[in-house]
Amino acid sequence: MLIGLRILMLTVIAGMFVFFIILLRKQKIELRYCLVWLLSLVGIAVFCIFPHILDRLSALLGIDTPVNTFFLICIAFLACICISLTVVVSRLSDRLRKLTQNIAISEFESKSNSTKSD
Amino acid sequence: MIGIKTLKTLIIIPCYNERDTISELCKEVCSKTNHDIIVINDCSTDDSKSILQKGNIPHLNLPINLGIGGAVQTGYRFAIRNNYDIAVQLDGDGQHDPDWIDKVIAPIIQGVADLTIGSRYIDKAGFQSTVIRRVGIRFFTVLIYCLSGKKITDATSGFRAANRKTMQLFTKYYAADYPEPESNMHAIKNKLRVCEVPVKMRERQGGKSSISAIKSVYYMLKVSIGIIISVIKPKVKMTELEV
Numbered sequence: 252m253l254i255g256l257r258i259l260m261l262t263v264i265a266g267m268f269v270f271f272i273i274l275l276r277k278q279k280i281e282l283r284y285c286l287v288w289l290l291s292l293v294g295i296a297v298f299c300i301f302p303h304i305l306d307r308l309s310a311l312l313g314i315d316t317p318v319n320t321f322f323l324i325c326i327a328f329l330a331c332i333c334i335s336l337t338v339v340v341s342r343l344s345d346r347l348r349k350l351t352q353n354i355a356i357s358e359f360e361s362k363s364n365s366t367k368s369d
Numbered sequence: 370m371i372g373i374k375t376l377k378t379l380i381i382i383p384c385y386n387e388r389d390t391i392s393e394l395c396k397e398v399c400s401k402t403n404h405d406i407i408v409i410n411d412c413s414t415d416d417s418k419s420i421l422q423k424g425n426i427p428h429l430n431l432p433i434n435l436g437i438g439g440a441v442q443t444g445y446r447f448a449i450r451n452n453y454d455i456a457v458q459l460d461g462d463g464q465h466d467p468d469w470i471d472k473v474i475a476p477i478i479q480g481v482a483d484l485t486i487g488s489r490y491i492d493k494a495g496f497q498s499t500v501i502r503r504v505g506i507r508f509f510t511v512l513i514y515c516l517s518g519k520k521i522t523d524a525t526s527g528f529r530a531a532n533r534k535t536m537q538l539f540t541k542y543y544a545a546d547y548p549e550p551e552s553n554m555h556a557i558k559n560k561l562r563v564c565e566v567p568v569k570m571r572e573r574q575g576g577k578s579s580i581s582a583i584k585s586v587y588y589m590l591k592v593s594i595g596i597i598i599s600v601i602k603p604k605v606k607m608t609e610l611e612v
Contacts, residue, residue, distance in 0.1 A: 348435055348545070352443040355409075355429040356450060
């Protein structure tokens with residue numbers, strides 16, 4: 252991988268890392284949801300710092316240019332992040348549904364209790 | 370007979386923008402049966418809510434629109450909380466004739482079924498739906514038969530009755546949209562006794578079907594995958610069930 256690309260990537264990764272730390276500090280995101288981001292960034296950074304791992308891996312996978320291997324790895328990390336988000340969204344919608352149902356039932360119960368006591 | 374009389378039955382009617390039919394339907398149900406009813410107003414955008422209030426019809430108002438599955442599930446949750454022994458679900462658009470309620474709950478009262486489905490394709494009487502829908506329903510019959518060996522002629526029917534065991538299973542899991550075929554499979558898979566009862570259905574009196582032409586591809590795909598997934602899902606432990 253070209254040295255220019257490596258420096259660019261490391262700068263972007265460092266920038267994103269700082270951005271996540273700021274968001275965490277302001278409590279705009281929850282740590283457990285951004286862990287997968289932080290781990291992905293660390294993973295990608297490792298390949299930028301030690302490009303010979305990338306060369307080995309490319310040879311192993313039969314990919315001509317190591318930068319393509321790098322993109323492949325980035326896509327894999329992004330896919331992991333998307334999957335974790337889908338899991339989170341599904342869990343949230345399930346909880347929201349249960350909450351909505353219980354609110355409706357409680358409202359009905361409190362209403363019928365108040366008419367009884369009238 | 371005394372034992373039968375003590376079974377408490379609740380009729381669950383999901384309602385989303387059914388202002389033209391809901392009040393008539395509830396009056397009809399109350400005049401034809403003496404069971405309790407509960408309408409689940411799924412955050413209707415028309416004046417269904419005020420119609421229910423004015424008509425003094427017992428109803429739950431969902432603060433967020435949950436879709437038919439979430440609405441019916443609310444009814445089951447409510448039924449369990451209030452110690453009902455049997456819950457019957459009836460569509461809010463008047464397709465299901467309340468005359469048939471007692472027939473649909475009969476196998477449950479006799480203790481020979483946990484879930485009964487009102488099917489319009491056993492006696493082939495009354496409203497039979499369009500050809501294309503019948504083809505779709507037939508497909509689900511074949512699919513469920515292949516996967517479970519059980520013949521369900523009208524898997525999409527929303528005219529069903531459940532005992533407490535089934536209600537508990539459904540409060541644990543119930544698909545959000547187009548839930549009926551999947552939940553039938555889910556019940557069969559969990560070793561519940563599912564049986565069909567012949568009923569006559571009417572043409573819908575108001576509103577429109579939740580399944581438009583464009584959505585039908587999504588519908589077939591989603592429901593088919595849902596049915597297949599219910600087969601490979603782990604069995605729900607009945608001891609885990611609670612509300």
